[in-house]
Amino acid sequence: MKKILKHREILLLAIIAVMIAGFASRAQGFAAPGNLANIFNDTSILIILALGQMTVILTKSIDLSVAANLAFTGMAVAMTDAAYPGLPLILLVIMSIGIGACLGAINGYLVWALQIPPIVVTLGTLTIYRGMAFVLSGGAWVNAHQMTPTFLNVPRMPLLGLPVLSWVAIVIVIGAWFVLTRLPFGRAAYASGGNPTAAVYAGIDIGRTRFFAFVLSGALAGLCGYLWVSRYAVAYVDVAIGFELDTVAACVIGGISIAGGIGSVGGAVLGALFLGVIKNALPVIGISPFAQMAISGIVIVLAVVFNARAERRAGRIILRDRAAPEISA
């Protein structure tokens, strides 16, 4: 199946390339390196969030609170920056990661200690975190002129041809790959989702593994809180509303199994880029925003159908062997 997965990533890459070529034939310059770099930069936040989401999904959980976490954290750092313009940026970044991780830890704790299903926990905290953003700000906006220039400019500062925002995404992609393939935590995440019972019997604490997956997802969401507010130069309660679904969609398109245990960093990144290309291309070739949403939705459904078929094909191999030694499996 690893071959199919590899295969699928190459396939996804090919589809993205074909799409770009297709759009380029309608809109000149779409495939120009500068524009592609723009699309990547534009998708950076989605990539980072999708990697956190993927880690959670691998453990057979889901984190619906990422966008709300982002909104709250973004609001908190924007207000801090507005109130104390003297604070160094690095402190604000650490603060955003810290707040995000704490919010993630709350999710993780509820899932771990109270054994509440992750979808219920994060559906609840989604509302709570957004509500907290409102309480914190009193519904007010933090606008560009209230933020310090460093706060706004660092992510878009070019470095070796790419903005810092893109570099942050690249570093996190490498980091996620390392964590998931080279650290015992990553292996534990795959095992917890692949077969939770077998994982327990192998001495893995799946509760703790899920907890740390949520902390990781929360920390990345917190970091994205800063990146988002800085990129769009505004913080308000409804920032990134519904964005959690985009992160799930990126994972699904990238071949991460919602049932847990299957998926790769490459897949999640390509899934996010796929969405990014569509979002950037449709306005360029003059498709109305309403049709855009419908098209994005259709693509997601198609991806799910494709994944389901691929998984069924894999399943049949197992089934054939199962049909043979009935219960010895």
Added chain:
Amino acid sequence: MPLRTQPIGTESTSVTVPILEMRGISQIFPGVKALDGVDIRLYPGQVTALIGENGAGKSTLVKILTGIYRPNEGEILIDGKPVAFAGAQAAIDAGVTAIHQETVLFDDLTVGENIFLGHAPRTRFGMIDWRAINSRARDLLQALESEVDPGIRLRDLSIAQRHLVAIARALSVEARIVIMDEPTAALSRKEIDDLFRIIEGLKRQGKAILFISHKFDEVYEIAENFVVFRDGRAVGQGRLRETPQEDIVRLMVGRDVKDVFPKVEVSIGAPVLRVEGFCHPTEFRDISFELRRGEILGVYGLIGAGRSELCQALFGVTRRSAGGLTLEGQPVDIRSSSDAIAAGIVYVPEERGRHGLALPMPIFQNMSLPSLRQTSRRGFLKAAGELALARKYAERLDLRAASLSVPVGTLSGGNQQKVVIGKWLATRPKVIILDEPTKGIDIGSKAAVHGFIGELASEGLSIIMVSSELPEILGMSDRVLVMREGLTAGLFDRQQLNAETLVRAATGNT
């Protein structure tokens, strides 16, 4: 092998006409022919036993008869008329009902709802007739000599009671052909006797029964006819009364099998594990025993005696409420499975598929999962170390796989089992707990597993073997702990071992 060429249909002496006849049925899956030109006849008022090793095609046949698969070739006749089942409902309408190997029921529905799901009686206005559901469910259960209340949730029933509900469900439709796929697997001897009484009743009603079982004593007890499957073909059929067991075994495996247990004589060493006063809030109480180096301790008892629960507590998966454990003289406190693995105690669970393997993960990662501390360096995973470990045990266990990087899910059942065992041996344990090590595997593979257990003991491992099969317990164990209702019912040395003593201790009959 003369029996192999025995023409199919020697039961032509039978005076009755078959209710159901299958002619030349073939079922092809991508890359494998699960059934190849199978002929079967089922007669009213008779039980036909379907016998075969794992993978012989028994379950595929059941799925064809219940309308889940459509055969690629051949025809099915009921009362001499050809039928084609478009789906599960079509099979039920044609009068075929099945009791599946794993009961497919809904935990959160009531007994009555489970029995009538999909064919609930309706009132005049087309609404579900709850009164009829409950009264008819009660009648069905009473016919099965069960006093289960149709209104209670399935969740609150014992395994055996659930099985009765499954049987009641199968009988709730007007069926003339009843298929029972390993119905006795989860039942105790007493419940099996009850089931056989029910089957006798069904026979009297003129129903045709297809009975699938691994256990020869049961087959001879209840069935009139037999069909033996091997590699998707019906290799022999006839009347059981005229066929000795050895012939059937030979047909089944295609070779002679000596059903002996290769008990290796091992010099038993110093005590390794001492368990003192182990208690669990609900499942068992005050269990003490000692296990020595190279010793095989059999744990025998009826289903529900608390054997698996004891093993899980020893392994730290469930928590004990009292009691202590010493390993090589050192007291150890096991609070989780990782504590147990670190101390050198491992547990090979009964349901290897569900508890043993992460099917999407590669073979080598499954094997190294409990040994990651051993294979990684400074907290980083080392794929090379993991592969080396996996290769070592794959070789030792003769694991057949294209590569150690393919997902475990692509392996056959027998090879998956080797991965599970390899995974635990790789932790270099001192004590290995095997829970029903040969449950559901065929005779040929059983001998291999027994041989391997003996080998482990001779290498100095101490083994706790839970089993419900008396011959296995008697043949393999150095000592036997018998449990009954969560208590120690006896601890017997090899010299004292005989079937009668163990059964008496396990059932409490004196």
